Amino acid sequence: MENRFLRLALLLAIIVTLLSYWNHGWVSYLKDFVVFIHEAGHAIATLISGGSVQMIELNGDEAGQTVASPTSGKSPFIFVVSAGYLGSCLAGGFLINRGFKGSLVRPTLLLLGGAVLLLTLNYTSSGGLAQRTGLLWGIFLLVSSFLPFGWDRLITVFLGTSVSLYSLYDLLDFTENVQNTDAGILAYWATGTSPGGSVPKSVLFLGYLIALLWSFFSVSIIFFSLKRAVVPRPVPDETPGFDEGPVVGLDNPFPGEVTPEVLEWFLSRGLDLNGKPLPPEFTNIERIDG
Structure with a gap:
C-alpha cells in the first residue's frame, strides 16, 4: 500500500513540476525530444511496413515532419500516419510502466537510446535541430542505462511522464x-x-x-500502463488450505494446531503427522504416562 502512494506521489510531483515550468527554457529540450519521438513513430512505422524514410526534421516551434514514402495501399498509410500520436503515448506509457516496476529498465533505456541514435545518424540533416536533439538525447539515454539502481528508474519514469503528458497536450x-x-x-x-x-x-x-479515436486510444494506453505499474497485484494466500494438509518435515515434524490426543495417537503407532514411519531415534524414546 505504501509503495502505491509513493508512486502516485512521485508521478503527481513530476506532472506538477512540468506544468509549472511548461514555458521555461529547459522544458523546451524535453519538448524537442517528445517531438522527435513523435516523428520517430512515423519513421519506424514506415520502415516496418516496408516503406522508405528520407528525412526527419524538427522546426523548433514544437513541430516537425517526417518525409517518407510508405508502401502503396490503405493499411500502410493509415498505420504510418497514426503512429505519431499513438506511438508517442505507447512509448511514454511503456517507460512509466518499466520505471515503476523496476524490471528491464536498463535494456529499455539502451534500446530507446540506440534507436534514437540510429534514426538520427541515418535520417536527419547535418547540424539541424533534429540531429542535435537526437544525438543529445540518444547519448543521454545510453549513459542513463548504466547509472546505479534507482537513478535509472527515476529517469525512466520522468521521461515516460514527460512524453505521455506532452503527447496528451499535443492532442489539443x-x-x-x-x-x-x-x-x-x-x-x-x-x-x-x-x-x-x-x-x-x-x-x-x-x-x-x-x-x-486517437485520443481515446492514447488515454487508454497511458491509463492501463499506469494501472499495471501503480496498482499492486493481490498477493496470493500462501497459507496451506484444508485439502493440502500440514507440511511436515524432519526439521519441523509437528507444525500447526495439533491436539495432545492426536499427537499421542500418531506417536503410539510410530508415525509422523503425515502417516509416515518415524525414524528409529524417535520410536526408541520411552513414553512417560502422567
Whole structure:
C-alpha cells in the first residue's frame, strides 16, 4: 500500500513540476525530444511496413515532419500516419510502466537510446535541430542505462511522464486546426481532397472523428500502463488450505494446531503427522504416562 502512494506521489510531483515550468527554457529540450519521438513513430512505422524514410526534421516551434514514402495501399498509410500520436503515448506509457516496476529498465533505456541514435545518424540533416536533439538525447539515454539502481528508474519514469503528458497536450491541437494535424492529413487522404483554400466539411468531420479515436486510444494506453505499474497485484494466500494438509518435515515434524490426543495417537503407532514411519531415534524414546 505504501509503495502505491509513493508512486502516485512521485508521478503527481513530476506532472506538477512540468506544468509549472511548461514555458521555461529547459522544458523546451524535453519538448524537442517528445517531438522527435513523435516523428520517430512515423519513421519506424514506415520502415516496418516496408516503406522508405528520407528525412526527419524538427522546426523548433514544437513541430516537425517526417518525409517518407510508405508502401502503396490503405493499411500502410493509415498505420504510418497514426503512429505519431499513438506511438508517442505507447512509448511514454511503456517507460512509466518499466520505471515503476523496476524490471528491464536498463535494456529499455539502451534500446530507446540506440534507436534514437540510429534514426538520427541515418535520417536527419547535418547540424539541424533534429540531429542535435537526437544525438543529445540518444547519448543521454545510453549513459542513463548504466547509472546505479534507482537513478535509472527515476529517469525512466520522468521521461515516460514527460512524453505521455506532452503527447496528451499535443492532442489539443485538434481543437484549433485539425486540418493541419496528422488527423487532417489522414482525413484529406481518405476523402480524396487536397489541402488548399477552404476546408471541406467532410475533412473537418472526419478529422475530428479520427482525432477523437486517437485520443481515446492514447488515454487508454497511458491509463492501463499506469494501472499495471501503480496498482499492486493481490498477493496470493500462501497459507496451506484444508485439502493440502500440514507440511511436515524432519526439521519441523509437528507444525500447526495439533491436539495432545492426536499427537499421542500418531506417536503410539510410530508415525509422523503425515502417516509416515518415524525414524528409529524417535520410536526408541520411552513414553512417560502422567
